[in-house]
Amino acid sequence: MCGIVGLFIKNPALESQLGALVAPMLAEMTERGPDSAGIAIYRDPHESGCKISVLAQNSSFDWNALEVAIKEFFSLKKIVVVHNQAVLFVDSEINKVQDWLYNNYSELSVISAGTSIEIFKGKGNPLDFIEKFDIKGMSGTHALGHTRMATESAITTEHSHPFSTGQDLCLVHNGSLSNHNRLRETLRRRGVHFKTDNDTEVAAGYLSWRLSEGDDLDQALNHAIDDLDGFYTFAIGTKDGFAVMRDPIGCKPAIMAETDDWAAMASEYRAIATLPGAENARIWEPEPTQIYSWKRS
Amino acid sequence: MTEINLDTSSVRSLNVKLQGAASGDNFNVSNTGGKHAVSVGLTTAINVGINGHVGYYCAGMNQQANITIKGNAGPGLAENMMSGKVHVTGNASQYAGATAHGGLLVIEGDASSRCGISMKGVSIVIGGNIGHMSAFMAQSGCLVVCGNAGDALGDSIYEARLYVRGKVASLGTDCIEKEMRAEHKEQLEELLKQSGMSHNVDEFRRYGSARKLYNFDIDQVDAY
Numbered sequence: 452m453c454g455i456v457g458l459f460i461k462n463p464a465l466e467s468q469l470g471a472l473v474a475p476m477l478a479e480m481t482e483r484g485p486d487s488a489g490i491a492i493y494r495d496p497h498e499s500g501c502k503i504s505v506l507a508q509n510s511s512f513d514w515n516a517l518e519v520a521i522k523e524f525f526s527l528k529k530i531v532v533v534h535n536q537a538v539l540f541v542d543s544e545i546n547k548v549q550d551w552l553y554n555n556y557s558e559l560s561v562i563s564a565g566t567s568i569e570i571f572k573g574k575g576n577p578l579d580f581i582e583k584f585d586i587k588g589m590s591g592t593h594a595l596g597h598t599r600m601a602t603e604s605a606i607t608t609e610h611s612h613p614f615s616t617g618q619d620l621c622l623v624h625n626g627s628l629s630n631h632n633r634l635r636e637t638l639r640r641r642g643v644h645f646k647t648d649n650d651t652e653v654a655a656g657y658l659s660w661r662l663s664e665g666d667d668l669d670q671a672l673n674h675a676i677d678d679l680d681g682f683y684t685f686a687i688g689t690k691d692g693f694a695v696m697r698d699p700i701g702c703k704p705a706i707m708a709e710t711d712d713w714a715a716m717a718s719e720y721r722a723i724a725t726l727p728g729a730e731n732a733r734i735w736e737p738e739p740t741q742i743y744s745w746k747r748s
Numbered sequence: 749m750t751e752i753n754l755d756t757s758s759v760r761s762l763n764v765k766l767q768g769a770a771s772g773d774n775f776n777v778s779n780t781g782g783k784h785a786v787s788v789g790l791t792t793a794i795n796v797g798i799n800g801h802v803g804y805y806c807a808g809m810n811q812q813a814n815i816t817i818k819g820n821a822g823p824g825l826a827e828n829m830m831s832g833k834v835h836v837t838g839n840a841s842q843y844a845g846a847t848a849h850g851g852l853l854v855i856e857g858d859a860s861s862r863c864g865i866s867m868k869g870v871s872i873v874i875g876g877n878i879g880h881m882s883a884f885m886a887q888s889g890c891l892v893v894c895g896n897a898g899d900a901l902g903d904s905i906y907e908a909r910l911y912v913r914g915k916v917a918s919l920g921t922d923c924i925e926k927e928m929r930a931e932h933k934e935q936l937e938e939l940l941k942q943s944g945m946s947h948n949v950d951e952f953r954r955y956g957s958a959r960k961l962y963n964f965d966i967d968q969v970d971a972y
Binding site: 701702704706719720721722723724730734735736738739 | 781782801804820822823838839841858860861879880
C-alpha cells in the first residue's frame with residue numbers, strides 16, 4: 452500500500468508551521484504504511500556551501516569523532532545530530548564531501564545532498580517517527596512524507612523513503628515496480644550506486660541518471676513512463692517545490708488540493724482534511740501520466 | 749432528523765445506527781473528513797445526507813436508501829449497490845458503481861477511471877467526464893456521461909447501454925457506436941430528469957456491444 456503526503460506553503464506566514472501542518476497528514480497515513488516513515492523537508496538554505504543528510508547504521512556511531520575528522524578536510528559550519536542521523540552544513544563542494552564520506556565512512560549513508568533538502572527516516576510506526584524526530588517543530592517551505600507498507604523488499608531504515616535522486620531532489624513512491632532488478636543492473640553499468648534491493652531506489656537512481664544526462668525533471672519523468680514497468684504514484688521534491696505523477700494505468704490513488712495558503716497532495720483526502728481550510732480547497736484527482744508541479748516563482 | 753458527528757462518533761456506530769433505522773428516517777452526517785466506509789450496507793428506505801468529503805467505499809452495497817454526499821467521494825463509491833439512490837455533488841474517484849446491480853448513482857462532477865466496471869443493472873449518470881476503462885465488462889444497466897469519456901470505454905462489454913454527450917477518447921474491444929432510437933432517447937430523457945440534469949438528448953451518442961466476443965471464434969484457436 453504505502454501513503455504519500457506533500458505540502459507546499461504558499462503563504463510565507465505559515466512556513467514556521469510547516470512541520471506542525473505536515474505531521475498530522477503523515478500520521479493520518481499510518482494505516483497505509485505502518486512499517487516505516489520518512490520525510491524530506493526543505494528549509495534553511497545553505498547557499499555558501501551544501502547540506503548533507505547522513506544516516507548511521509549503528510546508533511552508537513561517534514558523531515564527535517566525525518566532526519573532528521571532517522574539519523581536517525572541509526569547512527564544517529554546523530552539524531545537527533538527531534538520533535542516528537545528522538545534517539552536515541559544509542562550505543565545500545558537494546561532490547568532494549560526498550566522496551570523502553563514501554571513502555572513509557562505509558558505516559554512513561548519504562541520504563540527501565543539496566543546499567535546502569534534509570531527509571529523515573526511520574523503521575517503525577510513523578507516529579513514533581513523528582515524535583522521535585520532532586517533525587511538528589520543523590519550519591520550512593515545503594515537505595514530502597511517506598509511510599511504508601513493504602511489499603517487495605526488507606523493512607529497514609535504508610529501505611525507507613524518501614530516496615535522494617540528486618541535489619535537492621528526492622522521490623517518494625506508492626506502488627511497486629516489476630522491472631527494477633534488470634533496470635538496476637543497467638543503471639549500475641552506467642555508474643549509478645545503489646545501497647539496497649528496493650524498487651523505489653531504482654526509480655530514484657533512474658531519475659538521477661536521466662537528470663545527469665541533461666533531462667529536466669519533466670523530461671526525466673516522461674522517460675520514466677517508457678522505462679519503468681509497474682504501478683506508481685510518484686511525488687518528487689525539488690529545491691523550489693514538488694511534482695506529482697501517476698502511471699498510465701492510474702491504479703494507485705492520489706488527490707490534490709490547493710488554497711491561497713498552501714498546495715497539497717496525498718494518497719487520500721483524509722490526510723488533506725487535517726489542513727486548515729481544506730473543506731473549501733480546490734480538490735482534484737491527478738490524471739494518469741500528467742505531471743503536476745508547484746514551485747516558487 | 750438525527751444528527752451524527754463523525755468527530756465524536758465512530759464510523760462503525762454510524763453504520764450500526766443507519767442499518768437499524770426504520771424506513772423513512774432522516775439522518776445528517778457531518779465531519780466526515782475523508783473517512784472510509786461511511787454509510788454502507790443500508791437496507792431500508794432512509795434518507796442520509798452526508799456533509800463533506802468521504803474516502804473509500806462510501807455507500808457500498810446500498811439497498812433502498814437515498815444517500816446524498818455534499819462533497820467528493822474516494823475510490824469504490826456505491827460499489828455493488830442493489831437499489832436506492834446515491835448522489836454526489838462533487839467528483840468521485842476510481843471504480844464508482846462497480847458491479848452495481850440496481851438503483852441510481854448520480855455524480856454531478858467527474859468520475860475517475862473504471863467507472864461502472866462490471867456493472868450489472870445500475871443506472872449511472874455523470875455530470876462531467878469519466879476516466880479510462882469505464883464500463884469494462886459492463887453486463888447490464890446504463891451509463892450516462894454528460895462530458896467526455898476516457899480511453900477504452902466499454903471494453904469487453906455485454907449488454908449495458910452507454911450514452912456519451914462529449915468525446916470518447918477511444919472505444920474498448922467489442923464496443924461500438926449504435927443507433928440512437930426513440931426508445932433510447934426516452935430512456936435517456938428519463939435518467940437525466942431523475943438526476944436533475946438538463947441536456948438535449950439529441951446531443952448524446954449511444955455505444956454498446958458488437959457481440960463478437962460472445963462466442964469463441966475458431967479462427968483464434970492458434971492463439972492458445
